[in-house]
Amino acid sequence: MSSYNWCHNPKCHTYQTTDRIRGSGDNKVLRTRRIKITDYQNAYYYQGWENHFCRVACFFAYVKLHVDRIVAIAPVREPSETPIKIEKEKYESYRYKHDNNGDYQRVSFQSTRTKIIGVNND
Numbered sequence: 001m002s003s004y005n006w007c008h009n010p011k012c013h014t015y016q017t018t019d020r021i022r023g024s025g026d027n028k029v030l031r032t033r034r035i036k037i038t039d040y041q042n043a044y045y046y047q048g049w050e051n052h053f054c055r056v057a058c059f060f061a062y063v064k065l066h067v068d069r070i071v072a073i074a075p076v077r078e079p080s081e082t083p084i085k086i087e088k089e090k091y092e093s094y095r096y097k098h099d100n101n102g103d104y105q106r107v108s109f110q111s112t113r114t115k116i117i118g119v120n121n122d
């Protein structure tokens with residue numbers, strides 16, 4: 001098994017950076033970047049694209065080009081829902097408003113916020 005991938009962005013080889021220059025003499029080219037395959041499975045930052053694209057900009061160029069076919073793999077035609085339990089909570093809030101002298105005054109008021117107190121992710 002190969003331990004390298006080529007960057008999958010079809011335009012990777014058109015970006016003018018010195019690390020992409022290959023060839024000798026007058027036969028220079030800009031070449032697609034090669035990516036060393038790394039076992040990222042246990043890396044907290046692993047997103048899944050790192051072994052296929054040389055940088056996030058190349059990943060998004062690929063997504064932009066193929067997004068219609070990518071979403072066709074697993075289309076979402078209706079929303080999903082997660083059952084939750086909520087709690088309404090009253091709290092003291094404030095805002096600032098101009099008084100008759102043109103000064104700001106802090107005005108307190110009671111407000112209500114919704115807290116999610118339980119999530120069922122089954």
Ligand SMILES: [Zn+2]
Binds near residue numbers: 058
């Ligand atoms: Zn690339």
